[in-house]
Amino acid sequence: MKPYNYQNEPTRDILFIDCKSFYASVECIERGLDPMDTMLVVMSKAENAGGLVLAASPKAKKVLGISNVSRKHEIPDHPDLIIAPPRMALYIKKNLAIGNIIKSYVAEEDYYPYSIDESASDCTNSWHLFADSPWDLAVIIRDRIKQELGLVVTICLGDNPLLAKIGMDIEAKKNPDFMAEWR
Template identity: 35%
Template sequence: MSHRIIFHIDVNSAYLSWEAVHRLQHGDTLDLRTVPSVVGGDPVTRHGIVLTKSIPAKKYDIQTGESIFSAKAKCPELIIVPPNYSLYMQCSRAFGDILREYSPQVEQYSIDEYFLDFTQMGRLHNDPVATAYMIKDRIKEELGFTVNVGVSTNKLLAKMASELKKPDRVHTIFPHEMADKMWILPIEELFMVGRATAKKLRSRAINTIDALAHADLKWVKLFL
């Protein structure tokens, strides 16, 4: 390949997905991913915070990091599951092992995210996007949970791609696709732009990634 090809693989609602799969494998009939549910805190005392949430829980505007008490107030039927970190480490290692079958250059970014450098693997797998689908489907079939895979020429674009529509998707953001797929996004969705930075940018009418990309860098540095 004449240029770098990087994958970013991100587990969809990782802790909750891993809990759901584990419970289904051990006889539970309810899939936590299909109902309003969260992992975090103590379900009895309602202390602690939300670590991750199911897609149905998002409909109640439950946010990662908010208190269990607040989340329960928004959705009284919310199912709360305490975290099981030893299980999550096992699941993380299992999907990392699958990734290493496709490239020796695999970097763990967090417990539920990996980067994979596919650049030198063209002789074994000609089509990187087809390989991304293969990886996604293998993880789902063999481990029971879903991932998003972003494909691009660097880590930033690959990670941005994996954050597009979820779950269980493969997305690309190659440089020639940035204007159509990335620049249209709200400024908050740019990797490493937090709430405080986004507020400063929006106060200067920089509301999209496109606006920031075309802003004068020296001017932006004055207020960040």
């Protein structure tokens, strides 16, 4: 098989943006708590043992070893753990607010929602209007979302949506500034 020549592929400036522990972070912020320093899980049907953890804050994941699909009976008792019922309408509202911030830097047709807390945006044609580089625009967007909504986002800049998504999941999430660039 002939090696594939990626030089022929289009090169864009794609920002893949994901909100860290989205549901759990929204619930922390609604309570006036720091989403990175609070133990909180969003749990459906918390009144019975089969209750399912839909989201856990980073600290809950770390301290209690909770994952997003843990069951209620797997959650250790901890005096600092907050259990919040899900509020989907609120999360949708916050998702739209994040989208509106992003769309103040990219055209509607360059914004691609991917899930309730992830999107890809093609800023190739617009970054120069707002920043010195696509990376600088990513920083502006990250900081505005934090400032206006309190939410921490991870962003990977890449040549195409696939590269940006993979870079986000593999590298950006682990970097201290929650950012990465994959070319």
